[in-house]
Amino acid sequence: MRSHRPPFWVRTVPVAFGALCLVAVLALVEVLVATGTINPFIVPRPSDVLLSFTRIIAEERVLPRFMLTCGEALVASVMLSVVGIAAGVLLHRHRIVRLATETWVAALASAPLVLMYPLFLVIFGRSVWTIIMIAFVSALPPVILKTLEGLTGTRAALINVGRSFRLTPSQLYWKILFPAALPTIFVGVRLGMIYALINIVGVEFLINFGGLGQLVNELAERYDLPGTYAAICFVILVSVLFFIGTERIERWLRPGT
Amino acid sequence: MPTAEPILVVENIVKRFETQDGVLVAVDDVSFTVAPGEFLSVIGPSGCGKSTLFNIIGGLMDGYEGRAAVGGETIRGPHASIGMIFQEESTFPWRTVIDNVAFPLEIAGLAKAERLDRARHFVELVGLSGFERRYPSELSGGMRQRVSMARTLASEPKILLMDEPFAALDEQTRLLLGDKVLQIQQELKQTTLLITHNLTEAVQLSDRILVMTYRPGKLKRMVEIKLPRPRSSEIVGSDDFGRYVAQIWNDLREEASRGLKDDEARMVRRGS
Numbered sequence: 001m002r003s004h005r006p007p008f009w010v011r012t013v014p015v016a017f018g019a020l021c022l023v024a025v026l027a028l029v030e031v032l033v034a035t036g037t038i039n040p041f042i043v044p045r046p047s048d049v050l051l052s053f054t055r056i057i058a059e060e061r062v063l064p065r066f067m068l069t070c071g072e073a074l075v076a077s078v079m080l081s082v083v084g085i086a087a088g089v090l091l092h093r094h095r096i097v098r099l100a101t102e103t104w105v106a107a108l109a110s111a112p113l114v115l116m117y118p119l120f121l122v123i124f125g126r127s128v129w130t131i132i133m134i135a136f137v138s139a140l141p142p143v144i145l146k147t148l149e150g151l152t153g154t155r156a157a158l159i160n161v162g163r164s165f166r167l168t169p170s171q172l173y174w175k176i177l178f179p180a181a182l183p184t185i186f187v188g189v190r191l192g193m194i195y196a197l198i199n200i201v202g203v204e205f206l207i208n209f210g211g212l213g214q215l216v217n218e219l220a221e222r223y224d225l226p227g228t229y230a231a232i233c234f235v236i237l238v239s240v241l242f243f244i245g246t247e248r249i250e251r252w253l254r255p256g257t
Numbered sequence: 258m259p260t261a262e263p264i265l266v267v268e269n270i271v272k273r274f275e276t277q278d279g280v281l282v283a284v285d286d287v288s289f290t291v292a293p294g295e296f297l298s299v300i301g302p303s304g305c306g307k308s309t310l311f312n313i314i315g316g317l318m319d320g321y322e323g324r325a326a327v328g329g330e331t332i333r334g335p336h337a338s339i340g341m342i343f344q345e346e347s348t349f350p351w352r353t354v355i356d357n358v359a360f361p362l363e364i365a366g367l368a369k370a371e372r373l374d375r376a377r378h379f380v381e382l383v384g385l386s387g388f389e390r391r392y393p394s395e396l397s398g399g400m401r402q403r404v405s406m407a408r409t410l411a412s413e414p415k416i417l418l419m420d421e422p423f424a425a426l427d428e429q430t431r432l433l434l435g436d437k438v439l440q441i442q443q444e445l446k447q448t449t450l451l452i453t454h455n456l457t458e459a460v461q462l463s464d465r466i467l468v469m470t471y472r473p474g475k476l477k478r479m480v481e482i483k484l485p486r487p488r489s490s491e492i493v494g495s496d497d498f499g500r501y502v503a504q505i506w507n508d509l510r511e512e513a514s515r516g517l518k519d520d521e522a523r524m525v526r527r528g529s
Contacts, residue, residue, distance in 0.1 A: 157345035161405075163317060164341040165361050165412065166334075175364075179351045254351045256392030 044225040049233070052226035060215055060227070066234055069200060069211040072128055073238060076135040076196040081189050084140050088147020088185070089173075098148070109141035114202050126209060135199040139192035146188025150181030182254040186246060193242050201235050212238070263290035264448055265314070265416055270323035272309050283309045284321070285473035291416070291450055296442055298451040298459040299467045300505065302513040304520075306474025307452045308344075311420040314450065315341045327416060340414030344421040348393040348404045354380060355389040357404050361412035379407040382441060399423075399430040403437065410441070417442075417449045423458065432490040435461045443487050456509070460484075460501045461493060468505060471512040472519065478508055 026046040032038045033045045056062050091098040091105075117134060124130040154177050162176045204213025212235050219227040251257075272284040284306040291297045301307050312318035314325050316335040325332045327339060335341075348357050358379050362372035380389055383403040393401050402422055409417065423431040435458055442449055442462075453459050459466050466480045484497055492498050 155345070155347075157343050157347040158349065160317060160341070160343060161347045161349075161408075164315060164335050164339075164409075165364055166337065167364060171364065175360075176349070179349070182351075256351050256353070256394060 041225075044229055048226040049229045052224075052230045053233075056215075056219070056227050056230050060219070060231075062212075062215065062231070062234060065210060065212050065215050066238070068128075069197075069204065069213070069235070070238055070241070072131050072135065072200050072211065073193070073197050073242060076132050076139065076200065077189070077193050077242065079132070079136045080139045080143050080192045080196060083136075084143025084188065084192060085147050085185060087140070087144045088151065088188075091144065091148050092151040102145075102148070105141050105144050109145065113138040114199050114206075117203055117206055121207065126207060128209070130207065131200055131203045131209065131211070134203050135196035138199045139195035142191040142195065143185075143188040146191065147181065147185045150184030150188075151177055153184060154180040179254055182250065183257060186250045190243065190246055193246065194239065197235070197239055197242070261292040261294075264293045264328055265291040265450065266324070266326045267310075267314065268324045268326075270310065270313060270321055270325065272306065272313065272318070272321040282473035284313070285475045286323075287469070287474065287476050288323075289467055289476065289479070291448060293415075293448050294446045296449045296451070296462055296464045297467065298453055298463040298465075299469060300453055300456065300459045300509065301469030301474060301477075302471050302509060302516040303454060304516050305469040305471050305512065307454070307469065308420055310474070311341075311418060311452045315339060315418055317341075337412075338415040340409035340412050340417050342402075342405050342409050342417070342419040342422045344424050346393075346398070346401055346405075346425070348401050348408075350393050353390050353392055354385060354396070354404050357393070358407045358411050360408055365412075376407075376411055379411045382410065382444070383407040384437060397430075399426050399434055402426070402434065406438075406441075410445070410447075415448060417447050418452075419449065420452045421454065422451075424453075424455075431455070431458060432461070432493065436490050438462060439488055456502050456505055457493060460498055460505070461488065461490065466505060468508045469512075471516040477512070480505055 029038065029043065030046050033040050033043055091102065114134060117130070120130045120134050124133055158176050158180055159172070162172045167175060200211070201213035201216070203209075204211035205217045206213075208214050208217065212231055215231045216228055216235070219231055267290070268288050270284050270287045271282070274281045274283055287306075287310065289297070299307055299310060309318065313321055314332065316332050316339070319333075327336050330336070330338075332339075349360065352360065355373060355376050359372045359376035362375055367375070377389065380386060383406055385400060385403055385407065388396065388400065393404065396404070406422070423434050426434065438449075439462060441447065449462075451459070451462060460482060463482050466482060467476060468478045468480065469475065470477045480501070482501055484492055484495075484501070
């Protein structure tokens, strides 16, 4: 017997409603800009932004820039998932390490590490590794903290089931604690990826090293507002793709939710 | 009283907890035995140490005086002969019904085909055939508890230890699940120890009922239930059933009142 899938309308209506809301907001902005309620020198017409897509794709080499930003985000995400989850597990297993470092990790989460980009430039040079490492370090705290929260928040009843079946500590981790903590861990990974992408685009913007961040910078300096907003849409597209990707991975790793 | 060699022996168990108000004696000198195939219920008001006793027998709690032994072997941790069903919802949400039930067999290292085959038998036993590929989120509370029961039974324990497994369910579902427990117990000749505060449930299911006092939890009385077997929930309407319920309630009422007064006094102390 196959698992129950929600009916077609349950799956499509929310998506259609979300798309409709977006179209409605864009139409409202279009009207407000056209009537002069919103200054067109600050916010361009959504229709102009739409028309500028083909232009920036053809003239500004968007695809390689998009791929570069995606690649940097992917490497940073893999690194922060591996290191962040491992660090979270370490903090969970060793109380003394947790007591010694948890506050510092939390403090690191609010530190504006992007401002330390000159230091990273000195260490890694003007390369993609500067961008990836800043993104990685800035995005690490939420993954560590959410992994710790997920593991410590596992319901006692589930742990007791494992104990009653005489699981080894390793089996308890892999068969119960880790799957139980996965939804919270993935919240951390998604948060981390948002932090990482913000930092990637920000540093690309600052050090003029390719990618969508540099494109946004160039278009803004040319005062090409529709092009700038279209380039920002591509940054949002990267975020959406990563969000969908992590959602798929989470559903694959932890079905039934 | 049981005549066969007991499979579970509980001798002079005493458990104390350090609290802010001093030492709390949760269980005080409790002794009893359970014979193979017997259904024994431990009943008492909230705070009488029932769950402490459950954790001690299940090997989840140490630091107590006395001895608990299964098949002559002293319990020093979770024991392979004891299968536990918990009060809280404890199915694994990321596993389907069949994978939940096959869990102990997976831990035991059985090949996938064999463990799924055996798990299917226990799924059928608890009446969940057709739901094998469903996830717990797609089931009702009563169905989820049946999955937990099938999972524990799949490990083929000598003693089934249950801590108020139907406490979160409504009365009708509880009675119907009681029927299912009776059917399984009669089919498998499963030795069962049920911890409960529900009088109807205890009388419906048990061969004997151990009534405990409110704090410290002591053995107040052992009641033998001489209702005919096989039983079903229909027995709830019989005169004999009512007499047993009234008899045990007489014992419990005094203890429950003490518990209530104690709770009120504690609230007043905290408020002052």
